[in-house]
Amino acid sequence: MSRKISDSRHPIVLILMVIVTAAVLIGGFLLLQNMQEMKVLMTIFAVLWGVGSVALLYYVLNAIAQTMPRKIRSAAVAIVFAGPAVLILFWALVLPTLRSLRLSFMGANGKNFIFLDNYKFVFTDPIMLESFRNNLLWMIFGTSACVILGLIIAVLADKSRHEKLFKSLIFMPMAISFVGAGVIWKFIYAYKGEGINITEIGLLNAIVTGLGGEAQAWLLVPFWNNFLLIIIMVWLQTGYAMVILSSAIKAIPEELNEAARVDGANAFRIFFSITIPNILPTIITVTTTILIFSLKLFDIVRVMTGGNFGTNVIANEFYLRQFTYGHSGQASAIAVVLLLVIIPVITYNLRQFRQRKVFK
Amino acid sequence: MANVILENITKVYPGDVKAVDNANIEIKDQEFVVLVGPSGCGKTTTLRMIAGLEEITEGTLTIDGKVVNDVPPKDRDIAMVFQNYALYPHMTVYDNMAFGLKIRKFPKADIDARVKEAAQILSIGNLLDRKPKALSGGQRQRVAVGRAIVRHPKVFLFDEPLSNLDAKLRVQMRAEISSLHHRLKATMVYVTHDQVEAMTMADKIVVMKDGLIQQIGGPLELYNSPNNLFVAGFIGSPPMNFIEGRVADNSNVFDAVDFRLPLTSQKASLVASYKGSPVIFGVRPEDLTLDPKGTEDNAVTGSVLVVEQLGEQLHLHVEMKDATIIAKVPPQTKVAVGDKVFLKPNMEKAHFFDKETEQVIR
Numbered sequence: 001m002s003r004k005i006s007d008s009r010h011p012i013v014l015i016l017m018v019i020v021t022a023a024v025l026i027g028g029f030l031l032l033q034n035m036q037e038m039k040v041l042m043t044i045f046a047v048l049w050g051v052g053s054v055a056l057l058y059y060v061l062n063a064i065a066q067t068m069p070r071k072i073r074s075a076a077v078a079i080v081f082a083g084p085a086v087l088i089l090f091w092a093l094v095l096p097t098l099r100s101l102r103l104s105f106m107g108a109n110g111k112n113f114i115f116l117d118n119y120k121f122v123f124t125d126p127i128m129l130e131s132f133r134n135n136l137l138w139m140i141f142g143t144s145a146c147v148i149l150g151l152i153i154a155v156l157a158d159k160s161r162h163e164k165l166f167k168s169l170i171f172m173p174m175a176i177s178f179v180g181a182g183v184i185w186k187f188i189y190a191y192k193g194e195g196i197n198i199t200e201i202g203l204l205n206a207i208v209t210g211l212g213g214e215a216q217a218w219l220l221v222p223f224w225n226n227f228l229l230i231i232i233m234v235w236l237q238t239g240y241a242m243v244i245l246s247s248a249i250k251a252i253p254e255e256l257n258e259a260a261r262v263d264g265a266n267a268f269r270i271f272f273s274i275t276i277p278n279i280l281p282t283i284i285t286v287t288t289t290i291l292i293f294s295l296k297l298f299d300i301v302r303v304m305t306g307g308n309f310g311t312n313v314i315a316n317e318f319y320l321r322q323f324t325y326g327h328s329g330q331a332s333a334i335a336v337v338l339l340l341v342i343i344p345v346i347t348y349n350l351r352q353f354r355q356r357k358v359f360k
Numbered sequence: 361m362a363n364v365i366l367e368n369i370t371k372v373y374p375g376d377v378k379a380v381d382n383a384n385i386e387i388k389d390q391e392f393v394v395l396v397g398p399s400g401c402g403k404t405t406t407l408r409m410i411a412g413l414e415e416i417t418e419g420t421l422t423i424d425g426k427v428v429n430d431v432p433p434k435d436r437d438i439a440m441v442f443q444n445y446a447l448y449p450h451m452t453v454y455d456n457m458a459f460g461l462k463i464r465k466f467p468k469a470d471i472d473a474r475v476k477e478a479a480q481i482l483s484i485g486n487l488l489d490r491k492p493k494a495l496s497g498g499q500r501q502r503v504a505v506g507r508a509i510v511r512h513p514k515v516f517l518f519d520e521p522l523s524n525l526d527a528k529l530r531v532q533m534r535a536e537i538s539s540l541h542h543r544l545k546a547t548m549v550y551v552t553h554d555q556v557e558a559m560t561m562a563d564k565i566v567v568m569k570d571g572l573i574q575q576i577g578g579p580l581e582l583y584n585s586p587n588n589l590f591v592a593g594f595i596g597s598p599p600m601n602f603i604e605g606r607v608a609d610n611s612n613v614f615d616a617v618d619f620r621l622p623l624t625s626q627k628a629s630l631v632a633s634y635k636g637s638p639v640i641f642g643v644r645p646e647d648l649t650l651d652p653k654g655t656e657d658n659a660v661t662g663s664v665l666v667v668e669q670l671g672e673q674l675h676l677h678v679e680m681k682d683a684t685i686i687a688k689v690p691p692q693t694k695v696a697v698g699d700k701v702f703l704k705p706n707m708e709k710a711h712f713f714d715k716e717t718e719q720v721i722r
Contacts, residue, residue: 255446258413263460263507264434273459277450 014064021060025053097339103332110328118333128334131312134226138294138313142230142237146290147283149234150241155271157242158249167246171239178236182303185232189304191217222310229311232300237293241286248282249275281352288349295342314338362424362514362547363389364410369419371405371571379405381571383419387515387549387564392541394550396558397568397594404519406568407551411440411517424514434463439508440517444524445500447492447507453479454488457507464511471510478506481540498529505537509544518550522557534560555595559583567591584709589718592642592711598675601648601685603641603660604715607634614641614712618681619661624707631712631721639721642711645675648687650695654702660685664699678703 028049035042058081065076107114122128157166173181190202194215200206205215219225252275260270276283298315301307307316314334322331364387371380380402387393395403408414410421412433421429428436439460447456454475461471479485482502492500501521508516518537522530538561541548552558558565559579567574567582567590575587579595586592592600605616612628614621621641623631631639643660651659665684668675669691676687678701687703695701712721 253444253446255442255444256448258411258433259440259442259446259448259507260459261413261433262411262438262440263511264463265459266434269463274448277448280450 017060100332104336106329108327118329122333131314131317142233142294143290145234146237146241149238153242154246173236174239178299189218248279252278365422367420372417390545392548392563394558394562395566401568402571403551437514439511439513441504441521443520445504474510478510516548589713598686600642606638607631611635619656638715640713643705645686645688647706647709648703651702651704659702659704
């Protein structure tokens with residue numbers, strides 16, 4: 001009895017297939033180079049050739065993998081199908097990271113090796129220290145506000161008469177981009193200054209002056225302007241926290257709440273002893289997700305203040321170093337530090353995702 | 361321990377759905393009362409109203425002499441065992457049982473003593489440190505019962521507690537709950553759709569259908585003298601046989617066209633007023649005996665459709681013109697499918713029902 005798999009091909013056929021595939025790949029590429037004049041035709045050919053040759057490549061590689069002995073075949077098939085994706089990931093993610101790491105030890109133009117000087121800058125420069133402080137504010141106050149507000153709204157809206165309406169209203173800002181939200185909130189915080197023929201158009205100033213107060217340049221108020229910016233993120237992200245937490249709350253069987261009621265628990269006790277422990281994994285996931293968000297926050301600060309007036313954050317300073325000051329060394333060092341800070345949070349988050357079934 | 365009285369209790373859900381219609385039940389102290397009926401009959405709603413989980417639309421609910429219509433569940437001093445156990449998944453078995461006591465601020469030593477005692481009664485002492493997810497269905501059921509008994513409540517409520525267990529375990533837990541009732545001498549209200557559970561456990565059975573109470577009584581009372589066609593058919597397994605026919609003009613014969621049954625003088629006087637009118641004749645499977653010498657004039661006549669040998673008895677499914685009846689006969693009886701048989705009913709134990717109202721004729 002033959003040990004060969006019935007559909008495995010003759011070696012000569014296989015070699016022919018490899019040659020044909022190589023010819024298609026290389027020939028198509030050369031052909032494309034000579035088609036610069038005929039744009040439409042080139043596009044159509046590129047699409048057909050691209051998809052077709054990838055399919056052909058997989059087919060041939062799979063055929064080769066099938067001829068291997070049973071023991072290594074499964075590994076070979078895995079390499080054939082997952083290998084290209086892993087390679088692309090390596091090329092698009094790992095290599096740039098390593099390159100950033102290398103650049104972070106280099107000078108402004110990425111040439112002379114200056115070792116840890118860039119890191120010294122990251123951890124001692126007053127602007128960087130300010131950015132670290134501000135990011136901490138975002139992480140602590142932004143994240144907790146999003147999660148706590150989201151949780152409160154999810155609980156209060158649960159089983160209320162207009163639950164869908166309330167939740168839609170809270171969720172809607174999620175659909176707005178950070179830059180768009182920045183524009184909206186610029187109008188809210190707008191300040192035109194004092195003088196003849198100047199009318200305040202800012203919503204917040206309208207409220208303040210309407211109450212008899214004086215118009216303020218809100219985004220210039222030191223330290224507190226950070227919180228005015230954090231409010232924007234809270235406005236955008238509370239909906240996310242609410243939706244996820246609300247679905248977790250709805251997943252708690254009603255019998256559990258009833259059992260607690262019969263056991264003598266009041267609404268507060270049920271909330272803290274039944275609801276919270278049951279949705280704890282979800283709370284942690286939501287918290288870490290928003291935490292990562294506030295760590296790499298950029299758009300709001302960029303749009304609202306450009307990082308001025310004491311509102312700078314790490315990601316914005318990275319942007320400035322790279323694109324405004326053209327110092328790729330310092331920018332890379334900032335990026336590396338940001339990466340190192342985010343890694344533990346991401347790891348925790350991923351592990352939490354995996355352990356989702358912990359109480360089930 | 362306490363009595364529970366339901367007076368004219370009605371539950372109407374939004375959309376004018378009447379779940380329970382004017383229920384009157386008196387549950388005495390230390391009594392084991394079973395609410396039984398098909399799904400949607402209002403039995404669970406009734407139980408939930410006693411628990412306080414469902415608002416009472418109309419009527420008065422009294423526990424231990426106190427009207428509790430507007431008292432929240434936590435102040436009614438009741439404990440409930442839920443159909444899906446409703447154990448707190450994030451707590452250990454110990455904490456599950458201790459939760460109600462902790463809320464009521466019992467001293468730690470007292471809590472410990474009560475939990476240990478309950479665990480010992482239910483033989484779950486070795487599971488106290490486990491989380492519910494690490495327990496089997498039967499063990500979860502015990503924990504759910506344990507959570508109820510540690511509180512020493514006035515009234516125990518059970519909502520179909522055995523319906524998620526397999527048949528063998530169900531029989532075992534049935535006996536355990538019964539013995540628990542004797543041991544605790546507690547008032548218990550138990551909801552089930554299984555008439556066997558009702559018959560085996562109850563001091564008093566409340567049969568419900570479509571939100572209406574059909575009959576209240578002890579197991580034997582319901583079995584021997586059902587009020588109506590529904591109760592007669594619901595209690596007992598296999599169920600009571602029903603044969604349509606009419607009372608002959610001379611009132612001492614039941615005429616089912618294909619065969620006739622002579623009535624005892626007592627039954628004849630019972631149905632005297634139905635002379636010439638249609639009635640439904642009811643007889644339990646065990647009150648039918650095979651009679652080789654029977655005729656169409658004194659026995660139920662039909663042909664054998666199915667023979668079920670159960671070992672301790674034989675179930676004969678006998679087909680007639682427009683009904684199939686079941687007879688319990690001795691296991692060694694020699695019959696074959698297709699045989700024409702004559703089944704003589706014990707007329708002393710026959711029931712007659714009004715065809716219109718489906719009420720028993722008394």
